[in-house]
Amino acid sequence: MKTIAANLKANHTPKSIITYLNNLESKVSKIDTKNVEIIIFPNQACLQDNTFPNFNLGAQNAYPAKNGAFSGEIGLEVLQSLNINHIMLGHSERRGILGESDEFICQKFEFFAAANMRIMLCVGEDSNIKKQGKIAQFLESQLAKIDTSYPLLTIAYEPLWAIGSGVTPTLSEIESVVKILQNLNCKKILYGGSVSEKNMREICSVADGVLVGSASLDSNNFANMISKVV
Numbered sequence: 001m002k003t004i005a006a007n008l009k010a011n012h013t014p015k016s017i018i019t020y021l022n023n024l025e026s027k028v029s030k031i032d033t034k035n036v037e038i039i040i041f042p043n044q045a046c047l048q049d050n051t052f053p054n055f056n057l058g059a060q061n062a063y064p065a066k067n068g069a070f071s072g073e074i075g076l077e078v079l080q081s082l083n084i085n086h087i088m089l090g091h092s093e094r095r096g097i098l099g100e101s102d103e104f105i106c107q108k109f110e111f112f113a114a115a116n117m118r119i120m121l122c123v124g125e126d127s128n129i130k131k132q133g134k135i136a137q138f139l140e141s142q143l144a145k146i147d148t149s150y151p152l153l154t155i156a157y158e159p160l161w162a163i164g165s166g167v168t169p170t171l172s173e174i175e176s177v178v179k180i181l182q183n184l185n186c187k188k189i190l191y192g193g194s195v196s197e198k199n200m201r202e203i204c205s206v207a208d209g210v211l212v213g214s215a216s217l218d219s220n221n222f223a224n225m226i227s228k229v230v
């Protein structure tokens, strides 16, 4: 079973997401999706009831609390009220731009794991770490406090230098990182970073699926990409 996930980031509006999701549902309902799991991560303002038959909605982030005085955040109560079971944690944009530390990400991991959420944890090195040949040590440090035996955990390996750059690692580089992560006890491993219609199929041959950013923003394009993998 391959997982194909869309990270819509801060794109789409509460209006445009309705068209996006309805169009995706109608396109994907014509594809045989029994061997593929599809997850869409819209921005917080675009989250809605998780009722689409052919894909699940997930949150790109949430605060590790049920609710409360956490301005600008949403908590578990919001997700549960929408029947949302998927959450993404540790995206490099949250780590880099919003300053989220490994400790805070681990705190979120523990909170949402205790709530039985399906967690997509993003990890990945920058170009300096890659140049120094220290990918394995770096990933190990990012996962040091994470219980990788948590059964509802998916790791999204997203090298920072590949995100939005149009550059991807070679297949053998992805394969070797998958092995590193398997040695760290990770069971399900996706690749993310400049995944496109052209490279998605071959990347899915060495990983358990893909996390797609820019190429998922258009629902026709994303549905077409999904049809190439099933």
Ligand code: PEP
Pocket: 007, 158, 162, 163, 164, 165, 192, 193, 194, 195, 211, 212, 213, 214, 215
């Ligand atoms: C991402 O940032 O999660 C991502 C996969 O982005 P892109 O596909 O645009 O590189």
